[in-house]
Every structure is written in C-alpha cells, then in structure tokens.
Amino acid sequence: MNKSRHLSFSLLAKIARWAMPLAVIAYPVAVWCGLKNWGTGVLAPLLIAIFILRLMTFRGKLSQLTFFGKAIAIVGIVLVATSVLLRETSMLLYYPVAVNALLLGVFFSSLYARQSLVERLARLSEPELPPRGVMYTRRVTQVWCVFFFCNGLMALYTCLKGDMDLWALYNGGISYLLIGLLMGIEWIVRKRLRQ
Template identity: 30%
Template sequence: MSFPLARTVRGVIIAAGAIAYPVLAHYSTSTTAVTTTPWLGVTVSLAPSLAILLWLTWRSPNKLAMVPLCAVVGVLLWGFWGALERNFSWAYFIQHAGTNLMLAAVFGVTLGRDRQALCTRFAEAVHRSSLAPEVVRYTRQITLAWTLFFVAISLVSSLLFMFASIETWSVFANFLTFPLILLMFGIEYWVRMRKLPHVEKHGILDGMLAFWKTPSGRSSTSLPPR
C-alpha cells in the first residue's frame, strides 16, 4: 500500500472511530442496551484504556515484561465482568471527568510562580524566538483560561452524573464536550485578534504541533522553564 493511500485509510479509520465511539457509548447507556446488551457498555467504556495498554505493549522495548500485566488485566476482567456490567457507567464517568481534570492539571501546573505557562511554550515553539511582554502576559492568561475550562467540564460532568439521568450525562460527555472545546478555540482566536492584532495568526494547535515536534520542547515538559 502506497504511503499516501495508507495515510488516507488511516485517516478514514480514525474519523470513523471518532464518530462511532460516542454513538456507541451513548447507546450503551440507554435503558434498552443496559437491559439487553450490558456487555456492550463494558466493552465500549474500557476500549480506550485497553487500546492504550495494547499500544504501550506493542511499543515497549521489553514486550515480554508487559505480557504479565496484560494477563493480569485479562484475569481481572474475567473475574469481575458481572460487576462491570452492573457498574460500567462509572468507567465512562471516571474516563471523562478524569481526562479533563488531567488536562486542567497539565495546564495549571505551569502557572506556578517562576514557571513558564504552557501556552507561552506553545507560542515560543511557533515563533522560535523570545516573545514580547504583552504576548507572554496574554499566553499566561490563556493558559489559566484553559485550566478553568477543563475544571468546569469536569465539574459539570460530575454534577450531571450524580444528580441527572445517565442519558443526560451521556449527551453532555459524548456529544457536547468536543463542540465546547471547538467553541473555546474559536473564542480564544477572537480574543487574540482583538488583543494582539499585530501578532502572527497562529492558533494554539499550531503551537502544540510545533512544541511536540521540538525535541527540546518535549523534554522540558517536566522541567522548570529556563
């Protein structure tokens, strides 16, 4: 298979999965699915975690060391399958709320005193030079905004899960979260164009990609800024 064709096929598979997963996840929380096919909820809710485990096993330089871990996970799934079928909604909730809390932590931890804000690092990766003071100030504010955004998503997810129906929570988690993220990107772009009209029109996604492609940038994610 040629490289362009392989990229196209991979893109189609990823797009199909991105559409199918939230649809299946939402359906699996319906009363009909919970009653007739509880295994579907367990399978779909655990699919991302198991996929990550398999990917880490495949990419591990010592695959034999990962085999016992995979075996233990398989035994636990077999032994607790019944309990998982009765409580798979918690797996969905922990996955959704936990992911957003983790993202909030990733952004928020860089706001500490004498630390470089994550969005400032993204901006430096794009411009490949030091930033003007107003840009540094703005990117720090945006880092705080994204931190609060992910905290809010996790909080709303928790409140809906605890006090609303599982179907209502599922609509928010599976169909509204991603559009809200896109809306956040749009609002950030609009604000940036008003506050920094003279700055090159690079978005946070450009910064993320540039930052990730820079080896020194990746290695500095766990270190204090220079």
C-alpha cells in the first residue's frame, strides 16, 4: 500500500515537473480564457491546485532558483485566495508583476553575492570560468535586472489599465517574445566574444 502510494506521488511529481513550466507560461492565457468563460468558481480551484503542485514538486539546480520557484508558487496561492475572498478578479492579474519582482530580487541580490546568478548558471557547464567570463556574467545579470524591472513596470501598467485583452497580449505573448529576444541577443554576443 505504501509502495503504491509512493509510486503514485512519484508519478505525480514527474508529471508536475513537466507540466508546471507550461502552466506558468500559459497563466495569462488561462486567466484570460478562464475569466471570460468560467469565472473564478472554476478557475480559482484549478489555479490553486497548480500552484500547490508547483510548491510541492519544484526542484531547482541552484538554491536561488529553488527559492524563486517556491516563492512564486506561494505568491500565486495568495493572489488566487485573495481574489476569491475579496471577490475581486483583478487580483489574478498581478501574478506576472510578482514574477518579475521576484526575478528582479533574485538576480539583483546575486550581484552582492560572491557569484552572480548568471555566473553560477554558467559554472554548471563551465566550472573553470575565466575572469573575463566572470565579468561578462556579471554584466548579463545586470542586463536581466534592467529587463525584469522594465517588464514588471509594463505588466503593472497592463493591470492598472484594466484592459484584459491588452493584459493577456502583453503578459502572455509580447513579454515572452522579449525574453526570447534578449536570450537570443545574449547568445549571439557570447558566441562572438568567445571567438
């Protein structure tokens, strides 16, 4: 009985590990569709279940990323619960703002640590990072700080504007395109600097 229960939880954890990133990425679209079609009665329990699963199963490669993963799950639970208690659906819109604020906090605080977050990530694949590489990873960390600050401000603007279509378009589309663009530019710059 205990063995089957352990296997069930293990399978659930594996599914959650794959599904959680998709659920977080799809959050704006899910909220937009859910509020238009079902309301918080259906949407809130579904979101809370997703965030609880994320909280229980999140494992990051670095302690800072584990902290972020668990913190963002707790913030999600709090926002959804507050939305239900206050009967105020606009609380659900602030999740992308919270994600950007937490990411900004994690990246910015790492600038005061012995190694920046980007340096720690780089050392996972290249343990003997040269001094020039350390300087580069520090700059990249600073660039991501600026990005998360600006992206968080835009996410906040879409919340305050009160236009659900604009909110879903920016937070569920444009924001991810900008992240992809920044990652692509950084990859090109890194390749050129290595040459």
